[in-house]
Amino acid sequence: MYSLSIQNQKFSDDYITLTQFEAMYQQELETWLITQGFCQANEVKHVKFRILISLKSSFSLTECYQSSLIWKSIPIIAKRECGKIKKLMEKNFGLSELAFQELAVQLQGGDERLFEQIFLRHSKDCIAYLMKNYGASHEDAYDATMETLLSFHKGIKAAKINYGNLRFLFTKMASQVYIKWIKRENLKNPIQEMDLVEDPKAFDQETLQLLAQAWAGLCQDCAGLLQKFYYENISLKEIALKLNKSPEAIRKQKQRCVEKLKSYFLRIS
Amino acid sequence: MKKISDYLDNKLSPDAAEEFTKRIVNAQVDQSKKADWQQKLASQYHITRTPKKNNLRITLFQWRNVAAIFLVVAMAVVFYFNQPLSAESQAMAYLMEQKSESKGDVNRGNEEAAAPKLYGQAYRAYEAADYEGARTTFLALVAENPTASSAHYYLGLSQLYLKDYSQAISTLQKVKSLPTTDQALQEQANWFLGLAYTLSGQNELARQTLKEIIAAEDWRAEEAAEILSKL
Structure with a gap:
């Protein structure tokens, strides 16, 4: 049994409302959750929040209860809530909701380490899933997984992907990417002459290679500036502020960088 | 573009x-x-776009194929060994059996005194399974002594082991026709003659010779009956 401080006599005789309980014993509850091994320190607020919600569904907010009675219900609720959280974390690559929010913040700030740590690890499972369930070749499964990684990266960064069942969502997205390719291939093969509607935003491999070569010719400042502005959607004003330059100077610099990229592209193509 | x-x-x-x-x-x-x-x-x-082929990893499907191949091979082996041997194969089996049994166990007869050195050389070659050498030396000996039954007998066996069946038949027939007091040698020569006929595909002569052996209850009569049943 949990060695809860509920057994302490000082609580047992108090008659309080749930609102009072919440105000009085929040810190006590947090400490108890950690010492009883229900959660890590960084998760405790989230677990406590869920326990309090659960308590509110069991007790009236205005009615008075013996505080020991409320405390006695907590271990059961904590166990149930932690079980739910654990299950939810399993569905989300081991991330709690809070950890996912932190990951999103990190990504938005340009720190990709946690994203890579979590999602690259899942690639193997995703490749295996596509091969097993869709008969995809290893190469196709790999490419579809890569494409999905990119979509997830952008989706989380843009707050378009929310916590819930990330594992399912990732695998589903990868499946859709693969099916889309297959459909396109099936369409291509029987009627070669047909003018297929390709993804208008996709560049062919040859163009991408030329682009990579041209990009490699850019200096670090230029590449960084173009990436920030066009890819990360950071305004020129914000960039200027970070670089301690005027927005006008940055705008001109950006224009020069674009011209450089174009000239390199033109030279090699 | x-x-x-x-x-x-x-x-x-x-x-x-x-x-x-x-x-x-x-x-x-x-x-x-x-x-x-x-x-x-x-x-x-360790995930690459093109996976490294792991030859040691055998899928369930491959295991099934391996098991199927093994089963077919095992059945073929069982079938092969349970299949009755043909007369020719049986004769060859007996000849090979004799070859291993007779090594170092040559019955020299009593002709050796005439040319002890040459006989010694011929028997040594025969014992050493040097049938070419034995044939050459025994040929020289029978040329010197055309009635030497032992020399003819071993010449016939050397020819038989060299698969020179027509010469072996001719030589072993000669052994049978030679006057000799060595009954055992005659019986043995007849048995090998029967084998030579069988191995050369002269089935009628083979039957005839084998029947003689069986009727007289000669040396290897049981084996003769077995070959005869397959002819």
Whole structure:
């Protein structure tokens, strides 16, 4: 049994409302959750929040209860809530909701380490899933997984992907990417002459290679500036502020960088 | 590609050019991100786009194939060994059996005194399974002594082991026709003659000879009956 401080006599005789309980014993509850091994320190607020919600569904907010009675219900609720959280974390690559929010913040700030740590690890499972369930070749499964990684990266960064069942969502997205390719291939093969509607935003491999070569010719400042502005959607004003330059100077610099990229592209193509 | 050339030739409107720049920058950053992740997948998780073939990893399907092949081979082996031997194969089996049994166990007869050195050489060659050498020396001996039954007998066996069946038959017939007091030698010569007929495909003569052996209950009569039943 949990060695809860509920057994302490000082609580047992108090008659309080749930609102009072919440105000009085929040810190006590947090400490108890950690010492009883229900959660890590960084998760405790989230677990406590869920326990309090659960308590509110069991007790009236205005009615008075013996505080020991409320405390006695907590271990059961904590166990149930932690079980739910654990299950939810399993569905989300081991991330709690809070950890996912932190990951999103990190990504938005340009720190990709946690994203890579979590999602690259899942690639193997995703490749295996596509091969097993869709008969995809290893190469196709790999490419579809890569494409999905990119979509997830952008989706989380843009707050378009929310916590819930990330594992399912990732695998589903990868499946859709693969099916889309297959459909396109099936369409291509029987009627070669047909003018297929390709993804208008996709560049062919040859163009991408030329682009990579041209990009490699850019200096670090230029590449960084173009990436920030066009890819990360950071305004020129914000960039200027970070670089301690005027927005006008940055705008001109950006224009020069674009011209450089174009000239390199033109030279090699 | 048309749009790229328009873009590079500054033929697009400023807005379209700006939009296109965004596209190419995004494509490039996506590309480099993928390349970076590919590298990390390979180095940290050993996942590459083209998987390394692991020859040791055998799938269930491959195991099934291996099991099926093994079963077919096993059945073929069982079938082969349970299959009754042909008369020819049986004769060859007996001849080989004799070959291993007779090594170092040559019955020299009583002709040796005439040319002890040459006989010694011939028997040594025969014992050493040097049937070419034995044949040459025994031929010399029978030329010297045309009635030497032992020399003819071993010459016939040497020819038989050399698969020179027609010569072996002729020599063994000679042994049978030679006057000798060695009954055992005659019986043995007849048995090998029967084998020589069988091995050379002269089935009628083989039957006849084998029947003689069986009727007289000679040496190897049981084996003769077995070959005869297959002829």
